[in-house]
Amino acid sequence: MINEGKVLNVSxxxxxxYPARGRVVLHVDMNAFYCSVHEAEEPEKYRNxxxxxxxxxxxxxxxxxxxxxxxxxxxxxxxxxxxxxxxKCPELIVIKPDFHLYRNYSRAFMDIAYGYxxxxxxxxxxxxxxxxxxxxxxxxxxxxxxxxxxxxxxxxGLPCSIGVAPNKLLAKMASDMKKPNGITVLRIRDVPALLWxxxxxxxxxxxxxxxxxxKKMRIYTIxxxxxxxxxxxxxxxxVAGHWMKQAAHGLDDSPVRDDQEKNKSVGHxxxxxxxxxxxxxxxxxxxxxxxxxxxxxxxxxxxxQTVQITIRTPxxxxxxxxxxLETVIDRAEDVYREACELYRKHWSEDKPVRLLGITLxxxxxxxxxxxxxxxxxxxxxPRKESLxxxxxxxxxxxxxxxxxxxxxxxxxxxxxxxxxxIRGTSLQTDFLRKSEDES
Numbered sequence: 425m426i427n428e429g430k431v432l433n434v435s436x437x438x439x440x441x442y443p444a445r446g447r448v449v450l451h452v453d454m455n456a457f458y459c460s461v462h463e464a465e466e467p468e469k470y471r472n473x474x475x476x477x478x479x480x481x482x483x484x485x486x487x488x489x490x491x492x493x494x495x496x497x498x499x500x501x502x503x504x505x506x507x508x509x510x511x512k513c514p515e516l517i518v519i520k521p522d523f524h525l526y527r528n529y530s531r532a533f534m535d536i537a538y539g540y541x542x543x544x545x546x547x548x549x550x551x552x553x554x555x556x557x558x559x560x561x562x563x564x565x566x567x568x569x570x571x572x573x574x575x576x577x578x579x580x581g582l583p584c585s586i587g588v589a590p591n592k593l594l595a596k597m598a599s600d601m602k603k604p605n606g607i608t609v610l611r612i613r614d615v616p617a618l619l620w621x622x623x624x625x626x627x628x629x630x631x632x633x634x635x636x637x638x639k640k641m642r643i644y645t646i647x648x649x650x651x652x653x654x655x656x657x658x659x660x661x662x663v664a665g666h667w668m669k670q671a672a673h674g675l676d677d678s679p680v681r682d683d684q685e686k687n688k689s690v691g692h693x694x695x696x697x698x699x700x701x702x703x704x705x706x707x708x709x710x711x712x713x714x715x716x717x718x719x720x721x722x723x724x725x726x727x728x729q730t731v732q733i734t735i736r737t738p739x740x741x742x743x744x745x746x747x748x749l750e751t752v753i754d755r756a757e758d759v760y761r762e763a764c765e766l767y768r769k770h771w772s773e774d775k776p777v778r779l780l781g782i783t784l785x786x787x788x789x790x791x792x793x794x795x796x797x798x799x800x801x802x803x804x805x806p807r808k809e810s811l812x813x814x815x816x817x818x819x820x821x822x823x824x825x826x827x828x829x830x831x832x833x834x835x836x837x838x839x840x841x842x843x844x845x846i847r848g849t850s851l852q853t854d855f856l857r858k859s860e861d862e863s
Contacts, residue, residue, distance in 0.1 A: 620647025
């Protein structure tokens, strides 16, 4: 059982360490999270060893998702194929992903952090923001950061880096400055000395494409971005131009959103072991995706009005297309139908794809939504809902493969997303909220 945060006995006036106006934000970033979890589980096997977690261990073409710091010292990096990694480091230990295990550890470290403030926002499976402005009873911001880091290490055996700052932007950048096991304070007054000489793409939120556009404007560093004409930036980048100017000065007023709020979207993607293009193959993938994404939707007692599909090509180009519906939906058959229609409308069958995803948006609670029953379907609706509920109960009790539709009884690789140990992406965080049945 995880203890709650302890009140520290700190001498002096704690108020001096908190701003009279403004905030104190922490960004907790787990270091080499997947590899660290395996090391915590089996230290005798993995401690201080060059390890890597890869999506497909059997296929040497599988991509390395993350690697340990011992592996990084030997030249291994995220994005390499397994075969490239083994050429660089023949002693590299490649591990199959276990997302069920990662989710358990993720929930555990966030439970520790949650003991210090209710304002916790998970942004991925291995990182979260904390607004500790109202947490003076636990000590100074550095006291809190050190204790969270120590407890995560002692109780879970995991390393993490923590950034301490007046906003989310600087907290995120601070946590990246010392890895592993670092704690860094980054104030707005420190920005000119510490950040302005760095290239623009090192400012969190600015990618390589935006940085390339800035270079064409002769803006190469964060300092030059801070000094740039805001009107010129707005003409080139729209509302993002104002944000970039503010961010270059270390300013960010985005709130830490309490993660107890319902998800604004629920989505799932799966990377395929090989390129596919035939519609029947695409349909099998969408069927499994629709099944799992609607299972997650119903667990939260939500319904959706917008279906979005994600398509990624072999050259890593990603497109999304969406369709808003006249009625809300929460059944796999409806989501599957809309996903297939979107695909046919926006993608030709001769073009190969390497990743497919379905995201449900415009979510509302089932109680709040006035279900607009289809005129020709209203008689069937109660029976369908009862059948879906029964299937959900059976699968909750006996496993995801206990009850399947005929279309899912295949050996298609996308069926693996029903395996909770294998499936998962770093952006899925709805598992952090226990359902009413689990609490």
